[in-house]
Structure formats: structure tokens, C-alpha cells
Amino acid sequence: MEIAVERFAKYGYQNTKISDIVNDAGVAQGTFYWYFKSKEAIALEIIESGREALLTVIQRGYRTEAGSVQEMVQGSGRLLADIFRFAQEHRYFMELLLTGNGEEEAIRNAFRETRIEMEKSFRRNIERAVELGMLPKSTDIHIRAALLMSLIEGIIARWLFGPSPAESNLAELTVDELAAEAVHFEFFGLLGI
Amino acid sequence: MEIAVERFAKYGYQNTKISDIVNDAGVAQGTFYWYFKSKEAIALEIIESGREALLTVIQRGYRTEAGSVQEMVQGSGRLLADIFRFAQEHRYFMELLLTGNGEEEAIRNAFRETRIEMEKSFRRNIERAVELGMLPKSTDIHIRAALLMSLIEGIIARWLFGPSPAESNLAELTVDELAAEAVHFEFFGLLGI
Amino acid sequence: MEIAVERFAKYGYQNTKISDIVNDAGVAQGTFYWYFKSKEAIALEIIESGREALLTVIQRGYRTEAGSVQEMVQGSGRLLADIFRFAQEHRYFMELLLTGNGEEEAIRNAFRETRIEMEKSFRRNIERAVELGMLPKSTDIHIRAALLMSLIEGIIARWLFGPSPAESNLAELTVDELAAEAVHFEFFGLLGI
Amino acid sequence: MEIAVERFAKYGYQNTKISDIVNDAGVAQGTFYWYFKSKEAIALEIIESGREALLTVIQRGYRTEAGSVQEMVQGSGRLLADIFRFAQEHRYFMELLLTGNGEEEAIRNAFRETRIEMEKSFRRNIERAVELGMLPKSTDIHIRAALLMSLIEGIIARWLFGPSPAESNLAELTVDELAAEAVHFEFFGLLGI
DNA sequence: CATGAATGAGCCTTCATTCAT
DNA sequence: AATGAATGAAGGCTCATTCAT
Numbered sequence: 091m092e093i094a095v096e097r098f099a100k101y102g103y104q105n106t107k108i109s110d111i112v113n114d115a116g117v118a119q120g121t122f123y124w125y126f127k128s129k130e131a132i133a134l135e136i137i138e139s140g141r142e143a144l145l146t147v148i149q150r151g152y153r154t155e156a157g158s159v160q161e162m163v164q165g166s167g168r169l170l171a172d173i174f175r176f177a178q179e180h181r182y183f184m185e186l187l188l189t190g191n192g193e194e195e196a197i198r199n200a201f202r203e204t205r206i207e208m209e210k211s212f213r214r215n216i217e218r219a220v221e222l223g224m225l226p227k228s229t230d231i232h233i234r235a236a237l238l239m240s241l242i243e244g245i246i247a248r249w250l251f252g253p254s255p256a257e258s259n260l261a262e263l264t265v266d267e268l269a270a271e272a273v274h275f276e277f278f279g280l281l282g283i
Numbered sequence: 284m285e286i287a288v289e290r291f292a293k294y295g296y297q298n299t300k301i302s303d304i305v306n307d308a309g310v311a312q313g314t315f316y317w318y319f320k321s322k323e324a325i326a327l328e329i330i331e332s333g334r335e336a337l338l339t340v341i342q343r344g345y346r347t348e349a350g351s352v353q354e355m356v357q358g359s360g361r362l363l364a365d366i367f368r369f370a371q372e373h374r375y376f377m378e379l380l381l382t383g384n385g386e387e388e389a390i391r392n393a394f395r396e397t398r399i400e401m402e403k404s405f406r407r408n409i410e411r412a413v414e415l416g417m418l419p420k421s422t423d424i425h426i427r428a429a430l431l432m433s434l435i436e437g438i439i440a441r442w443l444f445g446p447s448p449a450e451s452n453l454a455e456l457t458v459d460e461l462a463a464e465a466v467h468f469e470f471f472g473l474l475g476i
Numbered sequence: 477m478e479i480a481v482e483r484f485a486k487y488g489y490q491n492t493k494i495s496d497i498v499n500d501a502g503v504a505q506g507t508f509y510w511y512f513k514s515k516e517a518i519a520l521e522i523i524e525s526g527r528e529a530l531l532t533v534i535q536r537g538y539r540t541e542a543g544s545v546q547e548m549v550q551g552s553g554r555l556l557a558d559i560f561r562f563a564q565e566h567r568y569f570m571e572l573l574l575t576g577n578g579e580e581e582a583i584r585n586a587f588r589e590t591r592i593e594m595e596k597s598f599r600r601n602i603e604r605a606v607e608l609g610m611l612p613k614s615t616d617i618h619i620r621a622a623l624l625m626s627l628i629e630g631i632i633a634r635w636l637f638g639p640s641p642a643e644s645n646l647a648e649l650t651v652d653e654l655a656a657e658a659v660h661f662e663f664f665g666l667l668g669i
Numbered sequence: 670m671e672i673a674v675e676r677f678a679k680y681g682y683q684n685t686k687i688s689d690i691v692n693d694a695g696v697a698q699g700t701f702y703w704y705f706k707s708k709e710a711i712a713l714e715i716i717e718s719g720r721e722a723l724l725t726v727i728q729r730g731y732r733t734e735a736g737s738v739q740e741m742v743q744g745s746g747r748l749l750a751d752i753f754r755f756a757q758e759h760r761y762f763m764e765l766l767l768t769g770n771g772e773e774e775a776i777r778n779a780f781r782e783t784r785i786e787m788e789k790s791f792r793r794n795i796e797r798a799v800e801l802g803m804l805p806k807s808t809d810i811h812i813r814a815a816l817l818m819s820l821i822e823g824i825i826a827r828w829l830f831g832p833s834p835a836e837s838n839l840a841e842l843t844v845d846e847l848a849a850e851a852v853h854f855e856f857f858g859l860l861g862i
Numbered sequence: 863c864a865t866g867a868a869t870g871a872g873c874c875t876t877c878a879t880t881c882a883t
Numbered sequence: 884a885a886t887g888a889a890t891g892a893a894g895g896c897t898c899a900t901t902c903a904t
Contacts, residue, residue: 102385104297108874118890123875125888159474192295192385202445216473225473229464236453237468240437241430248429252395260429271422275430279472280409280418281352301899311865313902322899488771490683494895504869509896511867545860578681578771588831602859611859615850622827622839623820623854630819638781646815657808661816665858666795666804667738687878697886699881704884708878 095136099182099251103133103193130196137200140183144204147176148211156222163277169215170242170276171269177246178265188247209239238276245272288329292375292444296326296386323389330393333376337397340369341404349415356470362408363435363469364462370439371458381440402432431469438465481522485568485637489519489579516582523586526569530590533562534597542608549663555601556628556662557655563632564651574633595625624662631658674715678761678830682712682772709775716779719762723783726755727790735801742856748794749821749855750848756825757844767826788818817855824851 093114097106108129112122126132151169153162177184190201213235219225248260249268263271286307290299301322305312319325344362346355370377380394406428412418441453442461456464479500483492494515498505512518537555539548563570576587599621605611634646635654649657672693676685687708691698705711730748732741756763766780792814798804827839828847842850 102297102387104385105387107872119875119892120877120890121888123877124890129874189382190385191382192297194298229467230452232453233464234468234473236438236441237434237465238473240441241433244433244436245429248433259423260425271426272430274422275427275472277472277474279468279470280427280431281470300897312867312900313865314863316900317863488683488773490771491773493893505871505896506869506898507867509898510869515895575768576771577768578683580684615853616838618839619850620854620859622824623851624859626823626827627816627819630822631815634815634819645809646811657812658816660808661813661858663858663860665854665856666813666817667856686876698879699887700885702879 091132091136091139094132095140095182095186098133098136098190099185103129103190103197130194133193133197134200136183136186137197137204140180140187141200141204141207143180144173144176144187145207145211147172148208151215152211153215153218153222153224156224159224162219162224163273166276167269167273170272171265173242174246174249174265174268177250181250184246185251188243189251205239205243209235212238241272241276284325284329284332287325288333288375288379291326291329291383292378296383296390323387326386326390327393329376329379330390330397333373333380334393334397334400336373337366337369337380338400338404340365341401344408345404346408346411346415349417352417355412355417356466359469360462360466363465364458366435367439367442367458367461370443374443377439378444381436382444398432398436402428405431434465434469477518477522477525480518481526481568481572484519484522484576485571489515489576489583516580519579519583520586522569522572523583523590526566526573527586527590527593529566530559530562530573531593531597533558534594537601538597539601539604539608539610542610545610548605548610549659552662553655553659556658557651559628560632560635560651560654563636567636570632571637574629575637591625591629595621598624627658627662670711670715670718673711674719674761674765677712677715677769678764682769682776709773712772712776713779715762715765716776716783719759719766720779720783720786722759723752723755723766724786724790726751727787730794731790732794732797732801732803735803738803741798741803742852745855746848746852749851750844752821753825753828753844753847756829760829763825764830767822768830784818784822788814791817820851820855 094106094111097110097114108122109119111132112119122132126135148169151165151172153165157165187201187204191198193201213231216225216231216234216238220227220231245268249263250261252261260268287299287304290303290307301315302312304325305315315325319328341362344358344365346358350358380397383391383394386394406424409418409424409427409431413420413424438461442456443454445454453461480492480497483496483500494508495505497518498508508518512521534555537551537558539551543551573587573590577584579587599617602611602617602620602624606613606617631654635649636647638647646654673685673690676689676693687701688698690711691701701711705714727748730744730751732744736744766783769777769780772780792810795804795810795813795817799806799810824847828842829840831840839847
């Protein structure tokens with residue numbers, strides 16, 4: 091599965107042949123089919139196991155009780171850092187999740203579901219913060235979750251697998267620096283002090 | 284090309300057969316090869332023409348002279364609205380640009396280049412605003428451009444082609460409402476008034 | 477189709493590769509799939525066209541009006557001779573029809589249906605002869621049709637494609653001699669004069 | 670072997686996987702190869718053991734001394750009934766013997782040999798009856814044996830495994846009824862009283 | 863310009879057989 | 884005797900591309 095997820099991410103699902111995977115793995119072609127029903131099956135297994143791990147990380151970051159604005163920003167920073175760290179450790183899965191789109195229907199849907207669940211988690215988090223009086227009630231929560239999710243997806247994508255303008259040093263930031271930048275933008279925008 | 288871009292976006296580049304395209308177009312298979320050298324060639328042409336149109340829109344929104352914060356926010360809102368409108372009118376191209384990843388090397392690169400150029404445009408815009416004293420100098424400009432680009436990409440993707448949580452009403456927003464939300468977040472973040 | 481039916485009969489459906497067929501035909505593998513949807517499809521087409529031709533022959537031999545026993549025997553002899561001649565001219569189709577059994581469900585069924593229709597034709601013929609008072613009413617018509625059909629199938633199989641005891645000269649009989657023997661047995665059995 | 674013969678008959682030799690057989694048998698795949706050298710080997714063993722049992726039955730029915738026509742008919746009826754009973758008790762073997770044709774060369778030949786031997790037995794029986802003056806000398810003995818064998822094969826095939834016209838009640842006949850019908854046709858044909 | 867038949871390399875999957883334990 | 888994981892050759896089918904007309 092590790093070999094497969096890497097090749098899927100690097101070259102695309104369709105451009106990855108079973109023979110590539112088994113050659114890398116040093117086993118025979120038939121062996122693949124002893125462990126996986128089909129090419130699609132291994133992709134779905136990859137997604138499923140990645141999905142679980144990712145959602146676990148996000149759910150650990152849930153806000154539960156009220157606090158100061160500073161505490162909220164810190165908490166959000168910790169969550170983002172956790173997610174970024176997860177992305178770093180599962181970069182090929184993350185690349186597929188964030189940029190994959192050429193695959194078969196079933197695989198596309200599995201990725202889509204995962205991202206929807208991810209966004210839902212963020213929405214619940216924002217909802218909770220509004221309930222606790224930590225965030226203004228003003229705007230639609232769906233939109234705020236969508237904006238936040240966009241931020242995270244985009245920043246991870248640029249940080250880990252480009253594309254980024256050649257001169258950018260984004261790729262060299264540490265997890266914590268990145269989280270600090272993102273969380274600052276998240277709460278204060280471009281104008282924030 | 285219109286038929287091709289739609290199918291590429293809906294089903295993926297690899298899942299689109301030349302025979303699909305020509306059937307839809309009502310011509311014979313051979314005719315395709317009179318107009319395009321290959322499958323890859325039509326994809327690259329699609330990207331090239333989309334790239335030009337998109338960059339034209341963005342460059343029209345360039346900030347040239349200093350102004351108040353309010354003017355800056357308004358200008359940014361107009362630019363976002365223009366981009367969103369372009370996305371609406373070229374939704375299949377935009378879908379490929381923002382979510383495509385399963386394709387061949389050359390095509391992937393062409394999309395990547397386009398997005399890099401797009402991000403460069405935004406960076407120049409921010410740079411100019413800093414020079415004119417309209418934005419604080421504090422943060423790295425590359426990061427701010429990346430954050431802004433992430434925002435725009437994510438919001439368009441959710442607005443036009445999902446995935447979005449089923450209950451979200453994002454898809455029903457008008458161009459101007461969407462631009463207002465995005466620009467507010469861009470400058471003030473979640474905490475902005 | 478001619479090449480395919482021959483190979484199917486000689487070596488079996490499953491032992492016949494598409495590559496065998498196209499090599500014999502002197503075309504490329506892909507060309508096969510321009511004319512036939514699949515390996516199964518060509519088999520079904522072979523059966524369908526053989527079925528029509530065979531049933532046409534049988535239906536031409538229908539008894540319509542009463543006559544003497546001798547005329548009945550002669551008519552039956554003519555019908556058998558026609559069938560034998562058909563078998564001779566379509567020996568590979570006939571071999572598949574009479575002995576084929578290792579194929580896929582759909583193909584097996586198509587052959588089965590053809591043989592059922594064939595037997596039905598004979599039954600109608602016998603029924604008619606009973607109505608016209610040319611044959612005794614005594615026995616069950618289904619059984620008589622089954623016995624008759626068995627006779628014809630078995631005799632064709634032995635005549636054209638064995639197995640037959642090596643010393644048998646069955647294979648050397650002409651159509652008319654064979655028909656004479658069969659029709660004699662049909663009406664008079666082993667004891668008949 | 671019982672499991673194998675059933676699957677071979679029901680689905681065909683080639684459509685039966687070793688894994689099907691061992692799953693049904695509740696043993697591991699490797700175990701199969703401790704008992705049988707190969708897939709072909711088990712088929713040949715099945716044929717060999719069936720062949721012996723079948724020929725034993727037929728040889729028990731041999732005519733040895735002269736008698737009246739009625740005695741001859743009765744003897745023939747007993748033999749047919751024995752064969753039909755055997756077929757009933759070994760229906761899967763019989764199905765393969767009578768209808769199998771898609772298999773590998775060696776297996777096809779083994780079945781062919783068995784049927785040839787079977788037909789030889791009948792021929793010897795008829796020869797003996799002619800020598801004893803119980804049957805007319807007129808016709809070629811090979812042909813009469815072929816006709817008789819055809820009758821038996823066809824009737825068993827229809828009785829036990831179709832195909833038969835849906836309305837036929839052939840399948841519901843008892844062994845003795847079937848033998849009576851067949852033997853009557855054998856000696857007297859359609860016109861026999 | 864247009865047609866559509868022909869090409870053939872390539873890939874996923876199956877399954878009989880082997881083998882270390 | 885028995886297991887079951889591993890093997891790898893083989894084959895049906897797809898589809899981008901070519902080409903004669």
C-alpha cells in the first residue's frame with residue numbers, strides 16, 4: 091500500500107500499472123491479487139485507512155470549553171500544526187486527497203467524502219466557538235468553514251507538493267511556522283496586526 | 284474543444300476517449316486528427332486558451348495607485364468578482380485547472396504553470412499594495428499570496444463543483460455575494476467585524 | 477465467423493484465442509473488436525445464423541397432406557437427407573450444436589434453445605402425421621420426437637465427427653444411403669423387414 | 670472426485686477452478702496436489718473409474734444363448750433399464766460422457782474412447798443376436814449399433830439433463846417406463862404396433 | 863476536409879501449479 | 884498429510900493513432 095500510494099500520487103492512478111507496484115515491492119504480479127481484489131480495491135483501502143487517521147487527528151483538536159481569544163488562537167494553531175504534521179507524515183495520501191481528480195468514479199467519491207467529512211469537522215468546531223461566544227455570530231458558518239478548509243488545503247498543497255513560484259520559500263517553513271502564519275491569516279486576515 | 288473540456292472535467296482526461304469526443308461532436312474519428320495532433324495536443328490547446336483568458340482578467344484588476352483602505356477592499360472585491368465570473372463562464376476549464384491531477388506529465392505541468400502565473404499576479408498585486416503603504420510590510424509576501432490564492436481556489440471549487448457538505452448553500456450565492464464574503468475574510472479573517 | 481466456428485468446433489471455445497482467429501484471418505487483433513463486441517458475441521452470432529439456416533431446412537420438410545405409408549417414409553427420408561446435407565455443409569456449426577458443452581452459460585443456452593426448437597419442429601411433424609392418420613396414436617408424442625431427434629443427432633455426430641469404432645464405415649456413406657438407413661430404423665426398428 | 674465431477678458437469682471443465690473444488694471440499698489448495706497430479710489428472714481418473722463401472726453394467730447384459738423374439742426384447746429392456754439406472758446414479762459422470770466437448774485434447778479422447786467401447790459392446794451384442802438367428806442379417810451391424818447407441822445416448826441426455834421442450838414429461842418417467850419406450854422403438858420403430 | 867476501418871501495443875486479471883513450513 | 888501464500892504465464896479487451904479512399 092505504501093508503494094502504491096506513492097506511485098498514485100507521483101504519477102497518477104491510471105498511469106500506475108500493477109506491474110510497477112509489484113516490481114517495486116519485489117513480488118510477483120499474482121501476489122498482488124492475493125492481497126487486493128483489484129487495482130480499485132487497493133486505492134479504496136488506501137483512502138479508508140488515510141481517512142480514519144486524518145479524522146482522528148482533527149477530532150482530537152476539538153474545542154470543548156470557552157476561553158480567551160488568545161487561547162482560541164493558540165488552540166487553532168495547535169490543530170493546524172497537528173494537521174500539517176499529519177500531512178507531512180502522509181504526504182502521498184495527502185497529495186491524492188487534495189489534488190486527485192482523474193480517477194475512476196468510486197475513487198473520486200471516496201476522496202470527496204473524506205474531504206466533506208473533514209470540512210464538517212471544521213464547521214462543528216466553528217459552531218462550537220460561536221456558541222461559546224468566542225467568535226462573532228455574523229457570517230454563515232458554512233462559508234467560514236469553507237474558507238478555512240480552503241486555506242488549509244491550499245497551504246498544505248503549496249507547502250508539500252507545489253506548485254509554488256520558484257522563489258517561494260514556503261517549502262522550507264517548519265510545521266509550527268506554517269501554522270502560525272495560517273492561524274494569523276485565519277483570524278485576522280491580510281490587515282491583521 | 285468545448286466538448287473535450289467538458290468531458291475532461293466531468294470524467295477525467297484518461298476516462299475520456301477520442302471516440303467519446305467525436306461521437307458528441309458528430310464527426311468521424313479521423314476528423315479529430317485533422318484538427319489536433321493528438322489527445323495531448325487538444326488538452327494543451329485547451330489549457331493555453333484558458334490560461335490567456337484567465338490571466339487577462341486578473342491583469343485587468345491590477346492596482347496602480349494608492350488609496351484608502353476602503354478603496355483597496357473595494358478594488359480587491361471587484362477583482363475577485365471578475366475572477367468568479369470568469370470561473371462561472373469557464374467552469375469546465377476551471378474545474379480542470381483547480382482539481383485536475385491524474386493526467387500525463389505534460390498536461391499536469393501546463394496546469395501547474397498556469398496556477399503559478401496566477402499566483403504570481405496576485406503576489407505582484409500585494410507587493411504593489413505594500414509599496415503604496417496600503418498593506419503592512421510585516422509578513423512574507425509569498426505566504427500572503429499563497430494564502431490568498433488558496434482562498435480563491437478553494438472557494439471557487441466549492442462554489443462551482445463541490446464537494447461541499449450537502450447542507451451548504453454556497454452554490455446558491457451570487458458572484459457578488461461570494462466576492463464580498465471572500466474579500467472580507469481576506470482582509471479581516473474570522474475575527475474581523 | 478467461418479474461421480471462428482471451425483476453431484471452436486475443433487479445439488473448443490475456451491481453447492480458441494482471439495489471437496488464433498485473427499492470425500488465421502490475417503487481420504490485427506483490434507480489427508476483431510471492430511466487428512464483434514466480444515468473444516462471446518461472435519459465438520452467439522454464429523449460433524444465431526446457424527439456427528436460422530437449420531430451422532429453415534427443417535421447416536421446408538413439413539408434412540402437409542395425408543398420403544400412403546410409403547409416401548410418408550419417402551417424405552421423411554427426404555427431410556432427413558436435407559438435414560444431413562445441411563450438416564455436411566455446416567459441419568463445424570453442427571459439431572458445436574451437437575457436442576458443445578464446455579462453454580459459458582449464455583452460449584450453452586443458445587445451443588440448447590436451438591436444439592429445443594429443432595425438436596419442436598419434429599414433434600409438430602409427428603403430430604401432423606398422427607392427425608392425418610398416418611401414424612398410430614398410441615405413444616406419447618414427446619417421447620417419439622425425443623427418440624427421433626436422438627437418432628438424428630447421434631447419427632450425424634457419428635457420420636461427420638466420430639467417435640465411431642475404427643472399423644465402421646459410417647463416415648463413407650452418402651447422404652442418401654444414410655437417410656435410407658435412418659428412416660428405415662425410424663419407422664421399423666431393428667426388426668423391420 | 671465427487672465434487673469435481675459435479676462441477677465439471679454443471680459448469681464445464683474449464684469453468685471449474687481448482688479453488689472451487691477445494692473450497693467445496695473444505696481443504697486447502699495445496700492438498701489437492703497431494704492427491705492429484707494436476708487438474709487434467711483428476712478428470713482422467715474420474716473418467717477411468719466411470720468407464721469401468723459403466724462397461725461392467727453393459728457386459729453383465731450380454732446375450733449368450735438363443736431365445737424367442739419376446740425373450741430378446743425382454744433382455745434388451747433389462748439391459749437398457751440397467752444402463753438408465755446407472756446413468757441415474759452417476760448423472761454427473763454421464764452428463765460429461767454424453768455432452769462434454771469443450772475440454773482439453775486428452776480428456777476429450779478419454780471420453781471418446783469410453784463411448785467407442787460402449788458402442789462396441791452393443792455391436793457385439795447385436796452380432797451375437799444375428800448369429801443366433803434372432804435378428805435379420807440384412808443391414809450393416811455398425812450402423813445398427815450406431816443407431817442403437819444414438820438412441821440410448823439421446824434418451825438419457827433428455828431424461829436426465831434436458832434439453833427438452835418445456836412441456837415434455839420425459840424427466841418424470843421411471844427407469845422401467847423409459848426402458849419400455851426405448852426398447853419398443855428399438856425393435857419396431859415409429860410404426861411398430 | 864472528411865470518413866471509418868484497421869492497427870497493435872499495452873494492461874488488468876485469472877488460475878493452475880509450486881513450495882516452504 | 885496438510886496448509887496457504889506466492890508465482891508467472893497467458894489472454895481478453897481497450898483505445899490512441901494511422902491510412903487508404
